[in-house]
Amino acid sequence: GKLIAIAIPITIGSAVLSVTNLIDTMVVLRRLQSIGFSEVDANVLYGAYSVKAVSLMTLPQTLIVALTVSLIPAISAANARMDYLRASRTADSALRCTCLIAFPCAAGIGTLSWPILNLLFVNTDEVNIAAPMLTMLAPAVVFVALVSVTNSIMQAAGRERLTVVSMIVGCVVKLTCNYILVGTPSINISGAPIGTLCCYASIATLNLIILYKKTNIAPRNWASLIKPAIAAAVMGVCAYFSNMLLTGLIGVKLAVLVSIVIAVVVYFGVIIAIKGLYKEDMLMLPKGEKLVKLLRL
Numbered sequence: 360g361k362l363i364a365i366a367i368p369i370t371i372g373s374a375v376l377s378v379t380n381l382i383d384t385m386v387v388l389r390r391l392q393s394i395g396f397s398e399v400d401a402n403v404l405y406g407a408y409s410v411k412a413v414s415l416m417t418l419p420q421t422l423i424v425a426l427t428v429s430l431i432p433a434i435s436a437a438n439a440r441m442d443y444l445r446a447s448r449t450a451d452s453a454l455r456c457t458c459l460i461a462f463p464c465a466a467g468i469g470t471l472s473w474p475i476l477n478l479l480f481v482n483t484d485e486v487n488i489a490a491p492m493l494t495m496l497a498p499a500v501v502f503v504a505l506v507s508v509t510n511s512i513m514q515a516a517g518r519e520r521l522t523v524v525s526m527i528v529g530c531v532v533k534l535t536c537n538y539i540l541v542g543t544p545s546i547n548i549s550g551a552p553i554g555t556l557c558c559y560a561s562i563a564t565l566n567l568i569i570l571y572k573k574t575n576i577a578p579r580n581w582a583s584l585i586k587p588a589i590a591a592a593v594m595g596v597c598a599y600f601s602n603m604l605l606t607g608l609i610g611v612k613l614a615v616l617v618s619i620v621i622a623v624v625v626y627f628g629v630i631i632a633i634k635g636l637y638k639e640d641m642l643m644l645p646k647g648e649k650l651v652k653l654l655r656l
Contacts, residue, residue, distance in 0.1 A: 379530040383537060384409070387551050390541040404488060404548040411476055411489035412552060416496040416503070419464035423504045426456050427511040434515035434576060446576035450512050452639050454505075455583050459635075461504035462587045463626045466595035467619065469497030474602055474615035488548070495552040502559035509566035516574040525565035533558035586635030593629050598622035 384405065391401035437446035468475065473490035480486050506529075510522045533554045540550025570576070601621045605614035630636060638651055 379533060382534060383551075383554075386534060386537050387541050387548070390538060390550075391547060393542055394544045394547060396547070403485065405551070407485040407488040408492050408548055408551050411480060411485060412492040412496055413555070415468060415475065415479075415493055416499055416555075419461060419500055420503055420507065422460050422464075423457055423507050426453060426460075427507055431511050431515045434512060438516055438576060443575040446516075447579055448639070450570075450576050451579060451583070452637070453508050453512065455587070455637065457504045457508045458501070458584050458587045459630075461501045462591035463594055463622070465497045465500040466591040467598060467622055468500060469494055470595045470599040471602055471615060471618060471622075472497070474606075474611060474618070478612050478615050492549065492552045495549065496555060499552075499556045499559050502556070502563045505563040506559055506566065509563060509570060512570060512576065513566060513574070516570075516576055518569060518573055521569050521573065522566070525562045525569065528565055529558045529562035532561045583635075583637075586633050587630065589633065590626050590629040590635060594622045594626040597625045 387405050387408075388398075388401050391404060392398060396404065433449050434446050437443070437449060472493040473486065476486045476490055476493065477483070480489075513519060513522050536554035536557050537550055540546045540553055541548065543550065546553075598618050598621065602614050602618035605617055608614070609617065642648065642651060
């Protein structure tokens with residue numbers, strides 16, 4: 360019975376977003392047609408948004424999932440022992456790891472949106488439509504990651520029912536933004552990524568408020584998140600300019616691949632130089648012990 364009581368809110372939380380995305384499809388398509396787009400044009404615009412922009416925005420999430428799987432038992436065990444300091448430190452560590460992955464992904468997607476899409480997809484017209492939307496969605500990479508990790512912390516703290524509340528609020532925000540913005544002729548399809556960004560930003564914000572108000576294990580060490588943000592910003596600038604310089608020399612597709620390699624090297628170079636990696640964080644990642652030995656933390 361207790362297991363079902365825990366499982367039902369988690370399942371509902373997952374289902375809410377899926378149902379919203381289904382409704383979202385109908386809302387966006389109908390609102391586009393209501394401002395003068397034909398059914399074919401509306402489908403092309405929505406396809407560029409959902410298949411190209413959103414798919415790339417959610418791709419870094421696969422790296423975060425491995426982290427959240429190990430997070431729930433670690434925090435639950437500490438919480439059961441009433442070792443709230445250990446639980447809070449684990450939450451801090453999980454948040455740092457999440458940002459360590461999410462910030463550079465957001466910076467890379469934001470600065471190289473068109474070259475990356477051009478590398479992956481053949482249809483240039485749809486790439487041209489999707490690229491500005493992917494740039495707008497770049498900050499959502501961080502919010503999606505925060506939603507994932509805060510949901511896991513709340514579930515570990517026995518507050519899984521409250522994740523449903525924040526999810527529903529986020530979905531209402533998304534549908535409202537989409538209805539108003541997509542139906543505005545000057546904004547049209549650009550309203551969809553804005554709605555998605557607002558959705559995940561509101562869920563992440565609500566989750567963090569709930570963690571501070573309703574649990575003893577909220578993350579405390581926010582200052583440590585500045586370092587990955589600085590490294591990601593430097594990486595983003597290097598990626599943008601290296602891609603711009605290399606495109607004329609070696610072509611668009613090869614330039615973006617080389618720029619991504621440069622970006623990765625710059626990011627890790629900066630994060631190591633400013634001492635933004637911590638042993639306890641690395642141990643939470645897959646193959647963490649090998650990373651600790653390699654980086655000599």
